[in-house]
Amino acid sequence: MPRTKNKARRGRGGGKTQNRGGPNWRTDAVETVDMNNERFNNCLREPLPTTFRVAGSRQAARLLNDTIKETHVPHLAGVIFEGEVVSPPTQLPWYPDGLAWQFNVSKKVLRKQPEFKRFHSFLVFETEVGNISRQEAVSMLPPLFLEVEPHHRVMDMCAAPGSKTAQLLEALHAQDTATASSIPSGLLIANDSDNRRTHLLIHQSARLPSPALMVTNHDASIFPVIKIPSEQTIFPSGTKTRVANKRQHQLLFDRILCDVPCSGDGTMRKNPGIWKSWSPMDGNGLHGLQIRILQRAMRMLKKGGRIVYSTCSLNPVENEAVIAAALKSIPGFELVDVSNFLPGLVYRPGMTSWVPSVDRSVITDFATFQGYIQSLPESKREETKMVESHWPPAQAEAEELHLSRCLRIYPHLQDTGGFFVAVLQKSPGPLVEASALGSLEGKRQANAVEGLETSEVKKPKLSVGDVEPEANDGDDDAMLQDSQEGTESAPAIPSEPRAAASEKMKGKAKAKEGGDIHFKENPYTFMTSDDPIVQACITKLNLKSDFPVSNILVRNPAGDPVRSLYLTNDLVKDIVQNNDYTRIRLMTCGTKVMGKQEGAAAKREGAELQFRVLSEGLPVLLPFIQPESIITADLSTLKILMESYYPVIPGFPEPFRSMIESKPTGSHVVRFVPSQAGNFSLTHELVLPLWKSNASLTLMIEKKAKSALSLRVFGEDVTTVAREAAQQKRDSTATSVEAGVDIQGPEPGEDVSGIVIED
Numbered sequence: 001m002p003r004t005k006n007k008a009r010r011g012r013g014g015g016k017t018q019n020r021g022g023p024n025w026r027t028d029a030v031e032t033v034d035m036n037n038e039r040f041n042n043c044l045r046e047p048l049p050t051t052f053r054v055a056g057s058r059q060a061a062r063l064l065n066d067t068i069k070e071t072h073v074p075h076l077a078g079v080i081f082e083g084e085v086v087s088p089p090t091q092l093p094w095y096p097d098g099l100a101w102q103f104n105v106s107k108k109v110l111r112k113q114p115e116f117k118r119f120h121s122f123l124v125f126e127t128e129v130g131n132i133s134r135q136e137a138v139s140m141l142p143p144l145f146l147e148v149e150p151h152h153r154v155m156d157m158c159a160a161p162g163s164k165t166a167q168l169l170e171a172l173h174a175q176d177t178a179t180a181s182s183i184p185s186g187l188l189i190a191n192d193s194d195n196r197r198t199h200l201l202i203h204q205s206a207r208l209p210s211p212a213l214m215v216t217n218h219d220a221s222i223f224p225v226i227k228i229p230s231e232q233t234i235f236p237s238g239t240k241t242r243v244a245n246k247r248q249h250q251l252l253f254d255r256i257l258c259d260v261p262c263s264g265d266g267t268m269r270k271n272p273g274i275w276k277s278w279s280p281m282d283g284n285g286l287h288g289l290q291i292r293i294l295q296r297a298m299r300m301l302k303k304g305g306r307i308v309y310s311t312c313s314l315n316p317v318e319n320e321a322v323i324a325a326a327l328k329s330i331p332g333f334e335l336v337d338v339s340n341f342l343p344g345l346v347y348r349p350g351m352t353s354w355v356p357s358v359d360r361s362v363i364t365d366f367a368t369f370q371g372y373i374q375s376l377p378e379s380k381r382e383e384t385k386m387v388e389s390h391w392p393p394a395q396a397e398a399e400e401l402h403l404s405r406c407l408r409i410y411p412h413l414q415d416t417g418g419f420f421v422a423v424l425q426k427s428p429g430p431l432v433e434a435s436a437l438g439s440l441e442g443k444r445q446a447n448a449v450e451g452l453e454t455s456e457v458k459k460p461k462l463s464v465g466d467v468e469p470e471a472n473d474g475d476d477d478a479m480l481q482d483s484q485e486g487t488e489s490a491p492a493i494p495s496e497p498r499a500a501a502s503e504k505m506k507g508k509a510k511a512k513e514g515g516d517i518h519f520k521e522n523p524y525t526f527m528t529s530d531d532p533i534v535q536a537c538i539t540k541l542n543l544k545s546d547f548p549v550s551n552i553l554v555r556n557p558a559g560d561p562v563r564s565l566y567l568t569n570d571l572v573k574d575i576v577q578n579n580d581y582t583r584i585r586l587m588t589c590g591t592k593v594m595g596k597q598e599g600a601a602a603k604r605e606g607a608e609l610q611f612r613v614l615s616e617g618l619p620v621l622l623p624f625i626q627p628e629s630i631i632t633a634d635l636s637t638l639k640i641l642m643e644s645y646y647p648v649i650p651g652f653p654e655p656f657r658s659m660i661e662s663k664p665t666g667s668h669v670v671r672f673v674p675s676q677a678g679n680f681s682l683t684h685e686l687v688l689p690l691w692k693s694n695a696s697l698t699l700m701i702e703k704k705a706k707s708a709l710s711l712r713v714f715g716e717d718v719t720t721v722a723r724e725a726a727q728q729k730r731d732s733t734a735t736s737v738e739a740g741v742d743i744q745g746p747e748p749g750e751d752v753s754g755i756v757i758e759d
């Protein structure tokens, strides 16, 4: 943080003198270093460059990335605008496969310079349809460090609005092809405590539909135990089948992301408000919640599993202090050395020493918690919100905890926002006896056992639902956690006001009894495999026999296929069937694959009982559709389908025309093969849903997706919507010119942007 700012605040705070510990967040090294770095100061005042990531499954992302690299960037190189050279986009040096880009041009260039204007339109449309994600460079880091694989059980504790969730989903779907999606055996639970923000998550994740996704709405620090059946459990031979069948165990995760709420002081380049409102107390106040969220994650992790803890703050109280407190309270974890993980990433090591501010006026007079407490009159000691874990551990302890293995990203290093990342690994083996360990590890384990005293003494009884820790894990932590969920007493964590805490306890007790009566979402109900609607869909689409027909569900208690059919993988199905959906506060799960065909035309044609393939569900269904029922077409057919809403069947070229004429009305799937149409070529295969009416055809993709596709394939938006919009613009310009009004029409794509371009 800029030193001058702290000084100014101290001045305003009045009276307190510079302390022996030095300015806020100070390391020992700082004492000997000149803190005036002009580049750093200037950089903090500069707006961030625009960064984006090519999203989607690996193969699809590579194809689009090639388009950027080979079609757009060459045209953007050497551009001169108003006498100045404009730099083209460049790839972030550390992002795998060069899939992330950065550029720094003014809004004026994007609006007026023809090549950049075209590139901007391209970005806008591809962003709209989810193929490109505008995301801060540093925010792309945490999912990379998690190294998610398709079989992993992954938890995103604080997920909204969901840019990192999208990256995690992509990793889960790494084996997808450009047109077809795999059904990963793993799981991603994206959770956020803010109900409204979970809807952002649902919206975001619709761009990468996944049968392995669940969205929940919980306070992550008390995330409930999720039960799954223990079919793998080997019971003693005498166990009655009835007992064995009933057994469930706690789902533990392979990977957990804790991208926790933070003061956000690392975002000051894009949030100028931080310059005015920043206070060290923001970090002090969040510290307790941050520890509790991380501890909950540690309790839910499998042995050998990995947690990434991240914030967009540079305050050690929200970062190294949280890591140190969590590591000291729960044994069996260590910080991973990730120094060589992303070559090209420039960072600084975690801090091992700092002095927290004890109030808003940035008083950093106290090098230790004890010193601070002793400075207070006795009557005030109970009231202070400062706790021991705000301070750094002793130097030897900080070293033994390897706090320097954390990564600090400073804005001036690679022209980014400020960020903090720590990677924690849970030991794969059983815990070593505390007495057999070296001094610190022995103490850590002893402290942790103290912290869990009640449950350690009183082993929980398995009650209704018989939840055991995951069978192959034999994890005592999980068992203990079940019994004392929410009563966890890690040392030195700021306590909530008593009344609030006891209310929370009451609420939790209620939640433990069963569901949450305040949770108003609809339940998910699995349909039976022989349901006539399900069977009709299977026949109509000619699905193969390995289609997971028993994993289709609907969103109502009766199990009626009212509007949409969803598909989940086996693990999500197990979770839905073994947990009260209100207790886990399930907002959504799986992916929509079929939707009821609505509208007058469907009624007229007797198709109102038919379900059609949804474009978002098609990649998931595609591997199960018998190849002979997929219609083949070429680029000229695609052009006709793009240029008109309802092109009539006789207008299509042969052999497509005869092929489609032979098909019944209703939902179909078309494979557009690589081909030429005039000057344009389709370089890779596309598979899209189509609706056949009595006389015409409709490409069943959303308007914006159609425009993005058109821009990509034909270099311009040939869709009806674009033509109508252009006509409207021409008409209104003509009218205003006639009336002598000077109007500034919207720039192409601006109204649908989703990409906000800062000046």
Ligand SMILES: C[S@@+](CC[C@H](N)C(=O)[O-])C[C@H]1O[C@@H](n2cnc3c(N)ncnc32)[C@H](O)[C@@H]1O
Residues within 6 Å of the ligand: 139, 157, 158, 159, 160, 161, 162, 163, 164, 165, 191, 192, 193, 194, 197, 218, 219, 220, 221, 259, 260, 261, 262, 289
């Ligand atoms: C830094 S943002 C997460 C950003 C997100 N990971 C992304 O990449 O888009 C922190 C999120 O934590 C949520 N949050 C705050 N307190 C929480 C809690 N106790 N449990 C779960 N989520 C919480 C906020 O609603 C916010 O969405």
